[in-house]
Amino acid sequence: MFRSLLGAIRTQSLQRMTFQDHFKIIFSFVPQGTLAPIVYKEKRAFTSYEGTKYILPSDELEQERLEKQHRIFTRAFDNKLVLPPVILKNGDKVLDSATGGCSWLLDCMKNVPDSVEIYGIDIETRLFPATDCLPDNGLQLCEVDLNSFKGGPVVDKCNALLTALCDSKGLLVDIASQSPEMLLNAGFADVHVDCRSVPLGKWAGKYGEDGGSNIVSVWKGMKTALMTAGGLGFVHSEEEYDKLLEDLNRELDGTPGAQIALVTIYAQKSEY
Numbered sequence: 001m002f003r004s005l006l007g008a009i010r011t012q013s014l015q016r017m018t019f020q021d022h023f024k025i026i027f028s029f030v031p032q033g034t035l036a037p038i039v040y041k042e043k044r045a046f047t048s049y050e051g052t053k054y055i056l057p058s059d060e061l062e063q064e065r066l067e068k069q070h071r072i073f074t075r076a077f078d079n080k081l082v083l084p085p086v087i088l089k090n091g092d093k094v095l096d097s098a099t100g101g102c103s104w105l106l107d108c109m110k111n112v113p114d115s116v117e118i119y120g121i122d123i124e125t126r127l128f129p130a131t132d133c134l135p136d137n138g139l140q141l142c143e144v145d146l147n148s149f150k151g152g153p154v155v156d157k158c159n160a161l162l163t164a165l166c167d168s169k170g171l172l173v174d175i176a177s178q179s180p181e182m183l184l185n186a187g188f189a190d191v192h193v194d195c196r197s198v199p200l201g202k203w204a205g206k207y208g209e210d211g212g213s214n215i216v217s218v219w220k221g222m223k224t225a226l227m228t229a230g231g232l233g234f235v236h237s238e239e240e241y242d243k244l245l246e247d248l249n250r251e252l253d254g255t256p257g258a259q260i261a262l263v264t265i266y267a268q269k270s271e272y
């Protein structure tokens with residue numbers, strides 16, 4: 001179906017999905033709509049896409065965070081949207097799977113000829129913006145390596161909490177480190193991993209401040225999932241969780257060296 005395809009997937013603990021699943025979603029593409037009713041919990045909006053275990057919200061706040069995170073990601077990788085050398089030709093197709101607010105896709109559109117078709121798919125189209133390469137069959141994944149989140153004791157607690165939350169929902173917390181092997185097992189070859197550390201906190205200027213606030217917002221976005229799971233022994237009330245995130249913010253701002261790694265993984269497959 002796709003003569004040449006460059007897939008960009010930036011997910012954060014994405015559930016496993018087959019390409020067939022993704023293609024199904026392409027065909028039910030609903031710009032600025034929703035594929036399933038939105039569920040409101042604790043003033044945040046969440047997708048209710050059948051079978052999803054996705055824990056982050058799908059609302060305006062998250063849309064803003066994703067746009068900011070995209071800028072951080074792009075800067076961390078030297079303003080490159082695609083790491084491997086790519087020459088997109090007439091008729092090539094690009095897939096941005098789990099496109100969210102389409103930030104990567106829209107930037108990509110500005111940099112490729114009009115004759116290249118770019119597709120964005122997601123289980124929730126509510127994050128879509130308000131406007132309407134690999135050699136052949138390449139794939140690029142962009143992940144936050146949640147195992148690499150370093151700071152002090154509050155960061156350690158947040159890491160443990162996230163691991164427990166992902167375990168409780170059957171999500172892969174270490175998708176960044178597992179992806180290369182998963183790609184090899186799925187028949188991809190020539191797997192490359194490029195990892196960049198991003199500083200977190202005011203000690204690292206505006207870049208660090210943005211990185212820190214992005215990470216704190218990720219943990220804020222997980223509040224509903226955590227409270228629904230009863231706090232998992234880490235917190236016992238919303239107030240306690242809010243206080244933990246204030247402490248996290250403070251710790252990042254005051255801990256030179258606080259960081260997290262962003263990982264881009266790319267590979268090739270000759271046939272699907």
Ligand SMILES: C[S@@+](CC[C@H](N)C(=O)[O-])C[C@H]1O[C@@H](n2cnc3c(N)ncnc32)[C@H](O)[C@@H]1O
Binds near residue numbers: 010070099103104123
């Ligand atoms: C953290 S956001 C990343 C969005 C975008 N790629 C970016 O980097 O800004 C993850 C996105 O994955 C979507 N998602 C979650 N599970 C999915 C699945 N199984 N298939 C497709 N999209 C999925 C969510 O709706 C959300 O928009």
